[in-house]
Amino acid sequence: MTTMATRGQTGRQNGVAQENIMARVDDLNVSFITDAGSIKAVDHVSFTIPDHTIVGVVGESGSGKSVTARSIIKLLPQTATTSGAIYLRPRNGTEELDVLSLSADELRQMRGREAAMVFQEPGAVLNPVYTIGWQIEEGLRAHGEHDKKRLRQKAIDILRKVGIPEPETRVDYYPHQFSGGQKQRIVIAMALVLNPGLILADEPTTALDVTVQAEILDLLRLARDEFGASVLIITHNMGVIADIADQVVVMYRGHVIEQGDVEQIFYHPAQEYTRRLLASVPRLGHGLEVRDHDGRPIERAVDWHTQPIVVEAKNLRVAYPGHLMQPDFVAVDGIDFTIRSSEVLGLVGESGSGKSTTGRAIAGLQRVSSGSLKVLGVEMNGVRERDFKSRREQIGFVFQDPGSSFDPLMTIEENVAEPLLVSGKYPTAMDAREYVGDLLEMVQLPRVYMNRFPHELSGGQRQRASLARALALKPKLLIADEPTSALDVSVQAKVLRLFKQLQVEIGFACLFITHDLAVVDMLADRIMVMHNGRIAEHGDARQIIHDPQDPYTKRLLDSLPVPDPREQKARRLARLERS
Known part of the structure; x- marks a missing residue:
């Protein structure tokens, strides 16, 4: 393989002896050629690992x-132009590799070994037609x-080490037979199987x-x-960084603006941007207060406890029919709850707990199997579409991934106007243009974005x-399904603040679905914790956060990085002692 040039083979980098450095990035610049010209994505970046x-x-x-x-293993598209240097020290102790000068064959030998x-989305990495054993x-x-x-x-052996149960059997399973967390473990196993000296993990825990x-x-x-x-x-999760990192590199618009050990960055940040990132992180018990332009707290004009019930479930059960002689899968198993006008009910639980199914049943997107579910006065068990159609416009839905819920061939104006046209409020998007502009400004998105x-x-x-589209028809009930899980912490903080402000001002009832107790603590009046289709705990938000009674709720709180x-x-040490 090509070895590093002679420069910089001795000395120290950031206080670390050269021989103790696994990799170093030296004055890296990366630009991409686009139709609009060259865009610089990385600008004079230097740090060591x-x-x-x-x-x-x-x-x-x-x-x-x-x-x-991706530059560290030269995994960039052909439109990328790179300058600077990246040096990687092999595990066998030979001279450093000058990564940017390696040939295609040398890169293939370097990658993996x-x-x-480890990529963010394991579903995009694992081939669905091959067993996971074959892919490892x-x-x-x-x-x-x-x-x-x-x-x-x-x-x-590697599946056993990453915690996949029954690896002798499951080595022959296909990716769809594993949960999201298990698929991420398999991707990590693929990275570890050749025992490389450096693991690059790109957002491995997002969502x-x-x-x-x-x-x-x-x-x-x-x-x-x-x-x-x-x-x-x-x-982008500062709680994850606090939990796992020894050293931290803070980047902003292609530059490294700050780097140091984890305690220095968290307790003595030098840059304002770093301080803003830390201030944006949701923290348990801190709540969220919104203020008007004059600095006065914005508060609800009514007490939600006294408001009429908008949603009421009694022994609600939702099951998906089994196929090929398989039994039905019970997603929601006999739960009771209510949501009142002007109230925010936080629905928390892990994937597969029944959260989204509950939300879809309330919205009329999933049939109720048994029990009772009344939404805006309509009984959903056995409801006919023509009986519920008039209520649909009173329900707004905010999806986890707006990118996939928007029509990519329609402008933002047309997407936001769509429910207005379907309900007959306006004949065309052009007629609704002024109102759509008002909606976008209400959610603090300038009108100039309408044509994008x-x-x-x-x-x-x-x-x-x-959110503007969900509020277009002035709904009495809003269902928000993981609306902030994939957002940067600073963007998430702005969206949550906006959400809180709109809920206080408009007074809609809200079911806020999330797996993050810190986020729901900022918004919810009450919290309902679901586990395996049942309600594990249900009560006032402060009581659930500060004095949880159910072991499952305690486990969720213990697992949340601060x-x-x-x-x-x-x-973390306390959690390991209890496990």
């Missing part, structure tokens, strides 16, 4: 985090291992349940402590437009 160290890279979307990580990548073995075959028995045994997230972070610590690897983890298409907006801007390295370390 020491041996047996977890380095966290944080910053908002568009800061250059992922481009920097010296450095491996593929990396070994690419590096010269062809003995079938040895390949299978190595696949089983995962807090309990699964804690398990994945434990697994990355295992890569450092048992496999002896260095880890570069990219995330969804892909031309950032994630936070799309979520604001999604943006304080010292407190998070104590919480």
